[in-house]
Amino acid sequence: MHTTAGNWTEPAPWLPSQVPVSLLSTNGNARQFDTTHGPQERTYPEPSPESLLEAYRKMVLGRRFDEQATALARQGRLAVHPSSLGQEACQVGAALALRATDWLFPTYRDCVALVSRGIDPVEALTLLRGDAHCGYDPVRHRTAPQCTPLATHAAHATGLAHGERLKGADTVALALVGDGATSEGDFHEALNLAGVLRAPVVFLVQNNRYAISVPLSAQCAAPSLAYKGIGYGVRSEQVDGNDAAAVLAVLTTAVEDAREGGGPWLVEAHTYRLAPHTSADDPSRYRPAEEAEHWRGRDPITRLESALRARDLLTEDGIAAAAAEAEGYAADLRTRLAEDPALDPLALFDHVFSAPPAQLTAQRAALRTELEEH
Structure with a gap:
């Protein structure tokens, strides 16, 4: 698995799979857990039933949280809300792939990753409420403040990962970025530095097809954003970002390989933002309705739920329990955000x-x- 920088003679081990890694069929039924894929047949360990059930629970909770936050923005309780509807597998997978001692570097769209990491939902929304620049304790949660400027936090993740290694810690940093961020200079500087330092950092690109209203075709001519890694000596992969099993398998492998000295990874997750860019956006002005409908048929929660049911890992009672927990979570969030904040x-x-x-x-x-x- 490990390759020392300057010692490799073939690009193949560094290139992403030609076909995004996928373990579940579109509806979760036709193909259950096939761990070989694509011409290179790179394999990833199948996630355990326990981790998949936990991913399902957090995805259901995360979606209900996101829906509630969107409603609160419409009611004026939040200044704005950038929804992650449809991207739950990426955000939950990122949170679950990390240890409690690792660091997460999120963007403004990654509130589902924050609550999946155990951050209080009110604290996760404090930035969007306008009460503070960061509503949670970054050190306590090992989670950096949410980054609004594109890609500036990628260099921070690289620096922290390198610094932790110098201290003798086995910490890994994971930076969440969008497809638009890969066009920013900060992103490339972070990858270059990570490759040179062999820093234990993973960059997860949530490619949701649009940088606000700019489609991917107008952003990049590469066959895949994952190919941007090889130019910096960064091992790269692409994964079906709506396949929770595949996301968890690839990210867990990337994180643990980085932890063991394998160097940085760039993982591109192919996904789709079903909601507007923010609650102030009208996506009908720049993308066709049938495109969104196509992606609704690849819903990450439905896919995982179908696969778990097919394997007798999830019952109707389990589905009802997850929904009830999520509804209680949303109700508590509504109650607490209806109260005026106590500001000092x-x-x-x-x-x-x-x-x-x-x-x-x-x-x-x-x-x-x-x-x-x-």
Whole structure:
């Protein structure tokens, strides 16, 4: 599995599979868990039944969370919400592939990955509510603040992964990026640095076909975004991003290979954003309705549910239990976000410096005095 930079003579081990890795058929039934695929026949270990059931539970919960967040944005409780409807397999797969000691670097669209990592849903939506730049403790959750500028966090993931390795830790960093981010200079700089350093970092590109309204065909002429890795000495792969079993299999392999010294990975997940770019967007202006309908037939939750039922791993009771848990989750989120936030003006000075300079300390004291007087 491992190849040392500068020592390889053939590109084949570094190139992605010619066909995206897929373990489930479109409806989850026709092909159950076929772990060989494509001309290269690269294999990945089949995820355990327990991990697939956990993925299903988190995907159902994540979708209901996403639907509720979209409704809250329409009600004015959130300033905006970038839905991840249809991308649940990518985000849940990323969260489950990591250990608690690993680091996740999310974008603004990755709230489902945040809640799948165990972050409180209200804290996950604090940024979109406008209450703070980051509503959760990044160190406690080993999850960086959500990144709105495209790809700037990719270099952060590389740096953290390299730094952790220098400290002797076996930490892996996983950066979530979109297809539009692969056209940014920061993305290429991060891959180049990761390849040179052999950093234990995985870049997961959620290729949902559009960078806001710009289709993939107008962004890149490569046969696949995954091919961008080989130019930097980064092992690459492409996977069916709506196949939860395949996403989990590939990402788990990538994360553990990076942890063991195999170097960085670039994984392109082919998926689709069923919802608008954000709650303020009208996708009918730039994509045909029949395209979205085609992708609804590849729904990641339906595919996994069908496969689990076919293998007698999931019953009607299990489906009902997951739905009930998700509904309770959404109800709790509605209740808590209906309350006005308790804001402390002095918090403006928190998390600016580890050791605040005298000028900032004086400004904080002056504000405290003013608040007490009024």
